[in-house]
Amino acid sequence: xxxxxxxxxxxxxxxxxxxxxxxxxxxxxxxxxxxxxxxxxxxxxxxxxxxxxxxxxxxxxxxxxxxxxxxxxxxxxxxxxxxxxxxxxxxxxxxxxxxxxxxxxxxxxxxxxxxxxxxxxxxxxxxxxxxxxxxxxxxxxxxxxxxxxxxxxxxxxxxxxxxxxxxxxxxxxxxxxxxxxxxxxxxxxxxxxxxxxxxxxxxxxxxxxxxxxxxxxxxxxxxxxxxxxxxxxxxxxxxxxxxxxxxxxxxxxxxxxxxxxxxxxxxxxxxxxxxxxxxxxxxxxxxxxxxxxxxxxxxxxxxxxxxxxxxxxxxxxxxxxxxxxxxxxxxxxxxxxxxxxxxxxxxxxxxxxxxxxxxxxxxxxxxxxxxxxxxxxxxxxxxxxxxxxxxxxxxxxxxxxxxxxxxxxxxxxxxxxxxxxxxxxxxxxxxxxxxxxxxxxxxxxxxxxxxxxxxxxxxxxxxxxxxxxxxx
Numbered sequence: 001x002x003x004x005x006x007x008x009x010x011x012x013x014x015x016x017x018x019x020x021x022x023x024x025x026x027x028x029x030x031x032x033x034x035x036x037x038x039x040x041x042x043x044x045x046x047x048x049x050x051x052x053x054x055x056x057x058x059x060x061x062x063x064x065x066x067x068x069x070x071x072x073x074x075x076x077x078x079x080x081x082x083x084x085x086x087x088x089x090x091x092x093x094x095x096x097x098x099x100x101x102x103x104x105x106x107x108x109x110x111x112x113x114x115x116x117x118x119x120x121x122x123x124x125x126x127x128x129x130x131x132x133x134x135x136x137x138x139x140x141x142x143x144x145x146x147x148x149x150x151x152x153x154x155x156x157x158x159x160x161x162x163x164x165x166x167x168x169x170x171x172x173x174x175x176x177x178x179x180x181x182x183x184x185x186x187x188x189x190x191x192x193x194x195x196x197x198x199x200x201x202x203x204x205x206x207x208x209x210x211x212x213x214x215x216x217x218x219x220x221x222x223x224x225x226x227x228x229x230x231x232x233x234x235x236x237x238x239x240x241x242x243x244x245x246x247x248x249x250x251x252x253x254x255x256x257x258x259x260x261x262x263x264x265x266x267x268x269x270x271x272x273x274x275x276x277x278x279x280x281x282x283x284x285x286x287x288x289x290x291x292x293x294x295x296x297x298x299x300x301x302x303x304x305x306x307x308x309x310x311x312x313x314x315x316x317x318x319x320x321x322x323x324x325x326x327x328x329x330x331x332x333x334x335x336x337x338x339x340x341x342x343x344x345x346x347x348x349x350x351x352x353x354x355x356x357x358x359x360x361x362x363x364x365x366x367x368x369x370x371x372x373x374x375x376x377x378x379x380x381x382x383x384x385x386x387x388x389x390x391x392x393x394x395x396x397x398x399x400x401x402x403x404x405x406x407x408x409x410x411x412x413x414x415x416x417x418x419x420x421x422x423x424x425x426x427x428x429x430x431x432x433x434x435x436x437x438x439x440x441x442x443x444x445x446x447x448x449x450x451x452x453x454x455x456x457x458x459x460x461x462x463x464x465x466x467x468x469x470x471x472x
Contacts, residue, residue, distance in 0.1 A: 003179060004146070005386050006166055008153045008207065009186030011041075012128075013354025013375035015135040017184055017343075018145050019094075020383025027180065028139070028147045029168060031202055041132045045111055045243055046119040047091075047376075048369040049084035052108050055118055057081040064370060067113040067273045068334075068363020069466040071220075076341050076361035080370065080377050087376040088120055095134040098122050110248040111368035113273040117248075119369045125243045125307045131372060151176075153206070155403035156183065156214045156350070163214070163349035167401055177399075182349055182386055185210060185337060186379075189355040190224070193451060194330035195414075195421035198227050198241045207356035209404040209446045211337045212453060217346040219358040220335035221457035222468045225366050226426045228277040229253075229292055230329035232285075233315055237417070239329050240311035244368050246294050247271055249304070253281065254323060256288030275365045275426070275467045278328045282426040291323035328426050332371060334362040334467065335457070343382035353382050364466020408445035416440075416451055424458055429472045433459050 005021055007014045010030035018026045050060045060081040065072045088106075092098065098120045099107040108117040122130035139145045150171045157165035157177060165179035187207030191199030212218065229246075230239035247253070247270045253261035261280050266272035284290035294301070301320050302309045312319045336358035343351040343359075354375045361374060408416065423436035437455040440448045464470045 003181040005182050005184065006178060006180035007184040007186055008166065009188060009354070009356070010136075010147070010149075011186060011188055011354060011375065012131060012135065012372055013357075013379045014184070014186030015132075015139050016376045016379025017186060017353055017383040017386070019135070019138055019142060020380040021144070021387040022142060023144045024387040024389075026145045027178065028145055029151050029153060029166065029178070030147065030149050031152055032149065041128050045125075045245055045369045046109060046121040046127045047084075047088060047131075047372045048111075048114065048118055048367065049088045049120060049373065050081065050118055051085055051088060051106055051120065052116065052118055055116060057084065059115065060084065060118065063114050064361075064367045065363065067365050067367035069365060071360075071363035071465060073341075073360025073363075076359045079341050079381070080361050080374060083377045083381075084373055087373055087380070090380065091131060091134070091376060094138045096122055096131050099124065109245045110271065111244045112247065112268070112271045112277060113367045114271075119245065119248075121245070123306070124303065125245060125305045128372065129307075153210065155401050156210055157399040157401055158214065159399045161348060163347055164399060167403065177401075179399075181389065182351060184343070184382065184386070185350070185352040185356050186354045187356045189333040190450075190454070191330040191333070193417060193420050193447065193454075194224075194424075195237065195417040196230065196239055196327060197237065197330040198230050198239060199330065201238055204447065205450045206404070207352065208336060209450050211345065211347070211350070211352070212450065213402045213404050213446075214347055214350065215402075216350055217338040218336065218453070219338035220360070220364075221454050222424075222461050223334035223362075223364050223466060224330060224424060225274055225332040225334060225467050226278040226282070226328040227331035228274060228281040228328050229324075229326040230331075231311055231315065231317075232289070232325040232327040239327070240308070241329075242292055242308055242311075242324055242326055243305065244274075246292060246297070246305060246308065249294075250296050251292050251294035253277070253326075254291045254293050255284045256290075261290060273365055274331075274368065275469065278426040279469055281326060282328050285327050290326050292326050293323040294319050295321065295323070330421070332366050334358065334364065334366055341378070341381070342385050343378060351382060351386070353379050364468060405446040405449065408447045412445065413447060416447055420451060420454075423455065426467075427469055427471050428458065429470060430459065430462070431472065
């Protein structure tokens with residue numbers, strides 16, 4: 001019997017890879033017990049695709065590269081935007097019911113950095129949840145996919161310089177070695193390493209730490225995107241997102257005096273690329289606060305933006321009657337495990353896809369609503385490639401185990417998050433980065449080691465570019 005493809009992570013990228021690998025056996029290893037616990041489920045904005053009249057893949061690519069400060073990999077951008085329409089069609093085939101206008105055409109929204117409306121949605125601002133629901137259902141029906149939930153992958157198995165399996169702990173701390181013909185890291189991002197994030201707390205860079213321990217190349221680690229409008233709830237680590245689509249529908253950002261925050265800052269004003277808006281909101285929060293005034297949406301708010309409405313009401317904020325307090329939150333890592341457009345890392349047998357990977361498609365700043373698209377486009381591409389590999393039997397023995405190292409305790413993780421938020425937030429300084437690096441100079445848990453690697457990457461880039469903005 002052929003050894004399975006091992007996919008670590010159950011978000012949109014991992015599921016798209018698993019489904020596209022059919023009929024090759026796939027073992028899907030997840031920390032979360034349910035699909036609702038992954039970052040993909042929380043995505044509100046939608047999926048960018050040039051499906052509207054007069055829109056083109058070239059126009060979508062142009063906006064992607066402008067948002068990315070032209071630091072993008074052109075081949076990856078061409079693949080992403082060229083396959084976007086097919087990705088939307090594939091998702092519909094999987095059962096995703098995208099919102100439509102009264103005439104039956106796909107309903108399109110506009111978000112920051114896009115020169116036109118090209119964002120498809122499902123369930124208003126519940127796109128991520130709707131997409132994940134469909135893909136989880138499809139994976140459960142697929143006979144070639146077996147899911148093992150509640151596993152924390154803590155190491156990689158190597159044989160003759162090739163990745164051949166993983167080391168994992170179950171919920172009771174029992175260790176297991178799992179062998180496969182290929183290992184795919186689809187573990188998501190690093191938002192959980194920051195004090196305020198839109199991600200689940202366990203989006204902590206585990207995949208990066210595993211790749212780092214095994215000697216795989218990493219890329220563009222300094223580029224961390226902060227969503228400018230997370231709901232400002234004191235005391236919470238994972239903050240509810242306030243979708244950018246609200247600004248596409250006319251909502252305006254205001255400072256503490258009620259003045260428009262983005263006027264005169266950028267030609268696109270409130271719909272400027274996220275790095276620009278996040279810096280303005282960050283500064284406003286230090287000077288008294290920032291608010292999103294979405295009262296103009298009126299009585300249709302609960303139907304058009306049910307997720308945001310529910311989150312606001314849960315915290316005694318009625319967005320139909322009052323502005324929404326917002327703050328920047330760590331949202332998406334443009335860097336990651338260095339891969340080509342087929343998902344191959346520098347370590348044979350090890351692949352990466354989704355936010356854990358970096359093929360350069362985003363450059364220095366991700367264009368809004370390209371992330372779910374990336375997971376589908378490059379996940380399907382990787383799954384097809386792996387499904388076509390010659391079958392090999394699993395060999396047990398003769399492997400070397402490389403582990404990410406011990407974890408920090410809760411108190412030290414909380415301290416690390418505060419340090420990372422201040423040093424590697426939307427506005428940085430060489431002095432703060434150097435001080436943070438000195439703080440984690442000694443090995444101090446795998447999270448500390450990863451933080452040290454991220455900080456060192458930020459220090460190496462001495463000029464501002466995209467999401468890496470140096471005030472000094």
